Amino acid sequence: MRYLHLIMVLAVCCSYSLADDKLPTEDDYYTITRLPVPDGVVLEAGGIELMSDGKLYASSRRGDIYAVTNPFAKYPAEMKFTKYAGGLHEVLGLAERDGWLYVTQRCEMSRIKDTNQDGRADLFETVCDEWDINGDYHEYAFGSKFDKQGNSWVVLCLTGSFSSAVPYRGWCVRVSADGKMTPTCSGIRSPGGIGMNAAGDMFYTDNQGPWNGTCALKHLKPGSFQGHPGGFRWFELTDAIGDKPTEPKSGSRMMVEAKRIPQLEPPAVYFPYKKMGQSASGIAYDRSGGKFGPFQNQMFVGDQTFSTVMRVSMEKVKGHYQGACFPFKSGIASGTLSLLSTKDGPMFVGSTNRGWGSRGNKPFGLERLDWTGKVPFEIHEMRAKPDGFEFTFTKPIDPKSAQAVAEYDVKTYCYIYQASYGSPEVDHTQPTITKVVVAPDGMSLRVTLDKVVEGHVHEFHLNGVRSKAGVPLLHKEAYYTLNYIPE
Numbered sequence: 500m501r502y503l504h505l506i507m508v509l510a511v512c513c514s515y516s517l518a519d520d521k522l523p524t525e526d527d528y529y530t531i532t533r534l535p536v537p538d539g540v541v542l543e544a545g546g547i548e549l550m551s552d553g554k555l556y557a558s559s560r561r562g563d564i565y566a567v568t569n570p571f572a573k574y575p576a577e578m579k580f581t582k583y584a585g586g587l588h589e590v591l592g593l594a595e596r597d598g599w600l601y602v603t604q605r606c607e608m609s610r611i612k613d614t615n616q617d618g619r620a621d622l623f624e625t626v627c628d629e630w631d632i633n634g635d636y637h638e639y640a641f642g643s644k645f646d647k648q649g650n651s652w653v654v655l656c657l658t659g660s661f662s663s664a665v666p667y668r669g670w671c672v673r674v675s676a677d678g679k680m681t682p683t684c685s686g687i688r689s690p691g692g693i694g695m696n697a698a699g700d701m702f703y704t705d706n707q708g709p710w711n712g713t714c715a716l717k718h719l720k721p722g723s724f725q726g727h728p729g730g731f732r733w734f735e736l737t738d739a740i741g742d743k744p745t746e747p748k749s750g751s752r753m754m755v756e757a758k759r760i761p762q763l764e765p766p767a768v769y770f771p772y773k774k775m776g777q778s779a780s781g782i783a784y785d786r787s788g789g790k791f792g793p794f795q796n797q798m799f800v801g802d803q804t805f806s807t808v809m810r811v812s813m814e815k816v817k818g819h820y821q822g823a824c825f826p827f828k829s830g831i832a833s834g835t836l837s838l839l840s841t842k843d844g845p846m847f848v849g850s851t852n853r854g855w856g857s858r859g860n861k862p863f864g865l866e867r868l869d870w871t872g873k874v875p876f877e878i879h880e881m882r883a884k885p886d887g888f889e890f891t892f893t894k895p896i897d898p899k900s901a902q903a904v905a906e907y908d909v910k911t912y913c914y915i916y917q918a919s920y921g922s923p924e925v926d927h928t929q930p931t932i933t934k935v936v937v938a939p940d941g942m943s944l945r946v947t948l949d950k951v952v953e954g955h956v957h958e959f960h961l962n963g964v965r966s967k968a969g970v971p972l973l974h975k976e977a978y979y980t981l982n983y984i985p986e
Contacts, residue, residue: 544849
């Protein structure tokens, strides 16, 4: 009997192993193609743009720009890299307008063009240089694509984590088509990227540090204060966004201070530290109209340390953006830095591990994510309700599995809003699920909690939920930043 029992145990273990091997992975839905960066080229791709000539342009943090011919080719050997420009200063933003390539450098916004059609830029013009630099390594400048009014938005990193040594460091500014700079938001710390959502509103990622408990996606609402007071001194140079905000109280909580300081715009989405990532970076929204899978119009955000692309769904509650983040794609060759969504479907990813290291072990990379045409079983969106949350899915769910309340893992927490570096998760609560209701079509479920907590991240693990075909979620985690409770 002892041997029979051992055989049965081994058989059960093997059956679970076989079943696990058959479960789909991220690669079944999204593949990675590495573009063939030539030997000797150090392409830490801080900016990416697909120009009207059909070529993909990628900027190096070392000041070069390369053009990639045939970037959508199935095989990398069919692509070709050529150097388009050089001698620039750490380019972290590319955008096309009227045949010009607009370039956000550390020191200015420029525009460049190839006038004699030899494949190399030969005309370089300064568009705007109204912000300053002083040589500190931290003074990055990330530039956006053009908004509906034709402005490019630039987020200017502080001189260091704590200070602003020269004008407009720690600010977001807008640059108009004629080169005029308009100060737009204060409170920036250390951006990792900037981009707009499908509605045309602008967002940036800020990273854990002083006054930033963890990395976050933040809405650049004109006139807002984004949380770090290090650049307050430059209110003396402009009245473009009104009076200087009240100084925040170190050791407080974000939503306590947001009620006290009218200009303070709380982060739309927190990325829980070492759960979702450690260095939030580039931003793009899916503009493909369904050619990139079931997430059209949703936002994607990179993480440099984890070498991943994350996914975000947001909504407006009481006039403010907030929402949830989900894992999406791992395995980027180096540390994810820049993202570009295309109307043709694929997403391009630029990466580097310079300075901070990354899970991806390559020093840099330029890659393309392609949808295979298969729809993954995922949480599609997570929406706040007065007494809980609604989850929508990419495929119908099995109602019985969704009703297994014991299989859910739910917790809440927030971060200390403080002048010192970062914050642990604090003020934990453990809500109780009181009800789960599955929609008749199986495409959504409503989870009611005994209590939701304003200002807290609500972390869910939907461990037991299965599709009607019996497949578990590809990613079970969801993190919703509940700044405001809907009525």
